[in-house]
Amino acid sequence: MSITEYFNLVFSDYTLRTITLGTAVLGAVCGMLGSFAVLRKQSLLGDAISHAALPGIALAFILTGVKDSNLLLIGALISGLIGTFWIKSIVKKTRLKNDTALGLILSLFFGFGMLLLTFIQKMPNANQAGLDKYLFGQAATLVESDVWVMTAVTSVSLIVLLLFWKELKVLLFDPDYTETLGFNTRFLDILITVFIVLAIVLGLQTVGVVLMSAMLLAPAAAARQWTDSLGVMIFIAAIFGALSGVFGTAISASQDNLSTGPVIVLVAAVFVLFSFIFSPGRGLLFRQIRFHQNRKELNLKKTLTFMYRIVKDHDNISHPHAIKILNNFHGFTKKSLKQLEKQHFIQLKGNEWAMTEKGFHEAAKMYNEIGNTNE
Numbered sequence: 001m002s003i004t005e006y007f008n009l010v011f012s013d014y015t016l017r018t019i020t021l022g023t024a025v026l027g028a029v030c031g032m033l034g035s036f037a038v039l040r041k042q043s044l045l046g047d048a049i050s051h052a053a054l055p056g057i058a059l060a061f062i063l064t065g066v067k068d069s070n071l072l073l074i075g076a077l078i079s080g081l082i083g084t085f086w087i088k089s090i091v092k093k094t095r096l097k098n099d100t101a102l103g104l105i106l107s108l109f110f111g112f113g114m115l116l117l118t119f120i121q122k123m124p125n126a127n128q129a130g131l132d133k134y135l136f137g138q139a140a141t142l143v144e145s146d147v148w149v150m151t152a153v154t155s156v157s158l159i160v161l162l163l164f165w166k167e168l169k170v171l172l173f174d175p176d177y178t179e180t181l182g183f184n185t186r187f188l189d190i191l192i193t194v195f196i197v198l199a200i201v202l203g204l205q206t207v208g209v210v211l212m213s214a215m216l217l218a219p220a221a222a223a224r225q226w227t228d229s230l231g232v233m234i235f236i237a238a239i240f241g242a243l244s245g246v247f248g249t250a251i252s253a254s255q256d257n258l259s260t261g262p263v264i265v266l267v268a269a270v271f272v273l274f275s276f277i278f279s280p281g282r283g284l285l286f287r288q289i290r291f292h293q294n295r296k297e298l299n300l301k302k303t304l305t306f307m308y309r310i311v312k313d314h315d316n317i318s319h320p321h322a323i324k325i326l327n328n329f330h331g332f333t334k335k336s337l338k339q340l341e342k343q344h345f346i347q348l349k350g351n352e353w354a355m356t357e358k359g360f361h362e363a364a365k366m367y368n369e370i371g372n373t374n375e
Helices: 003-009 014-039 043-052 054-064 069-093 098-120 144-163 165-173 175-180 185-204 212-224 230-254 260-278 284-311 320-328 334-342 357-374
Strands: 346-349 352-355
Touching: 003 230, 014 043, 014 144, 014 165, 014 185, 014 212, 014 230, 014 260, 043 054, 043 069, 043 098, 043 185, 043 212, 054 069, 054 098, 069 098, 069 185, 144 165, 144 185, 165 175, 165 185, 175 185, 185 212, 212 230, 212 260, 230 260, 260 284, 284 334, 284 357, 352 357
Parallel strands: none
Antiparallel strands: 346 352
16 A cells, blocks of 8 residues: 555545544644653653563552453553652762663663563463554554543643643743742642653553654654744654654555564654754754855954055055055955955955945954954
């Protein structure tokens, strides 16, 4: 099936429609909440939470003995929250840094989760578990109820963001100032952390434990390159996340033996790469263009100020001796002279050139500015 055929069938085929909507909503909520993780410099938190959720999934199956997605995700949520608050407690009560705490909890919970999965494989009902899909994700298992749950979480997240927009915005950029304003920073921190954990837990079934952190961070990292506004960044990140889900699902469905989760993450990575190169404000391409333009402008200014130093001691800018000195000096490139002539800072007189009044005054202005800066 080609991608074109996929989009033709997506509105009529129940399975394709469900998977596409599910991955789009997941991408949107991950992009929206991932923006806060990126701006709070907690990029590794998503990786730690997704790995910390694994033992909760395994314990939920062991305790209930049934493969119920809702029960498994509740177990993942509880386990993820425990891991998250353990990380915060370690950082607060010990001298360990945040990255060390993240690494400890990630490895500890993931190791415990893998141990529980090994134990489950020896249980009589192990064939019913199918918990390995939570490691790498399996979007094909999404059903309509899963999409409704994702939509509900996204809606609640959006409402909470709107209600606490001012407080969360100040908290992101100046936590100390937020506290002096009388806001409960602990409550706000717990609030946004809980929703980040929720988004990660929702994505485990689709993208999996291993890749979920990329789904959380990639859309936000791409959106950050396009704007300095928090609101615009969240909106762009949600769009990038949704598009990653839709196109990742389309590519996966149009090819045989391609897992949906990894393809979605790769599409999100393409958005990141594109943003890093082509975004007007921070993109590598436009930064390089600005660098060359600034260097060219600096060379022109250096040329013009040097001319000014030569001609300023003469009675006028057309003094023959000044023109002779200028034309005997070979430190100017023809390209620089052409650019100066184009801006009417110099003029050609036969085979010789001289400064114009406009060029002289412009050079005098720059020369005085340089003098004032040096003082």
